[in-house]
Amino acid sequence: MTATELNQDLRSERGRRSTWLAVEFVALYFGLVGGYAAIGSPGSPIPLLVVLAVAAHLWLRRRTQPDGLREQFRTLRAELPSMLTLWVAAAIAIGLTLAVFSPERLLSLPRTEPLLWAVVMVFYPLFSVYPQELIFRKFLFQRYAPAFGDGWALIAANAAAFGFAHIIFGNWIAVALTLVGGVLFGYRYRRTGSLLVVSVEHALYGCLAFTIGLGGFLYHGAS
Template identity: 55%
Template structure:
């Protein structure tokens, strides 16, 4: 039995790169740039990711793949309704003053979130944590449960920049859902729609301040 040292070296390099990019840089950002909005950085990263994916054999249909949305939509909506009821009930009990605070007190901000959040935040995040991560690091983590777990943990840790562990833990759970959906559909449209539904739900029911450091001051 021969050992392919080149393959081992590549896997080791990719694993180290993954840790540095998704944990090292995120931790550095949280320490040195706390209070600075991440969207400009995310949009610059998005451009780089798109260029990289287009040059490295990524299936370009996965950038959208609209035909995958209709079959996935019933399951997405059914689970979302359950989550909406559960989150609304939880906020009404634990944070009654915050329930629907954004649409009640700042309806214009809420409408702007409905319109722009999926475009400038959700889709770029899905490009990074699903398309790029799956495409580049499959040689290290495979394309099954380990990849889903890695994607979810990286996605959750990215929310560490917000400054609370509630957002991290909830984002890990959401990351499992989004990564599983992406693995099944290979559609960034599908995962972006699902991600947007949950993100908008969070801002609507009164949990936005746990997920965006500027939500309370917006």
């Protein structure tokens, strides 16, 4: 076999692998979620989310080195100023929008159910944010980069999957908000490679949503 023929075989093999990975991606992130939504999104999605996160963790543990916490905290300190600046701007914009168009929603959860709000603030980052970031950022980027590359196509695929996953809540606002969030979190993860950083950023926006009055769009029991 000549070098040219060998290169052609390698390219063909990479092409077949990319195609199958793309098919797997659609089946996992759209087929599974679509099926769950089609049967009425029964119960809380948290148990399924945790199971999938454990599976993703086990897959990653066999193929990647453990993240260095010291380096991740150093990256978090470097990213915090830009993260918080954007977060404050989003909080002001959302707060003003709700105050004008839906004042009854503004701060509704902490005002009406402060104990539930406190529980959400503690457990939401642990049992929702971190599993989601394992599944939609670390696993997705590691597993499907051969299919989408490591640039904006991968970020777009991540955002589309993340937004689509929120159809289980039955409203377009949840999908739109998380589609934008998917772009932001995907870009941040691609730039830093830090699960800690992107989990903190996701938690900031999720806790903001539940606090400021958007929780009813993102969780059936929050409104």
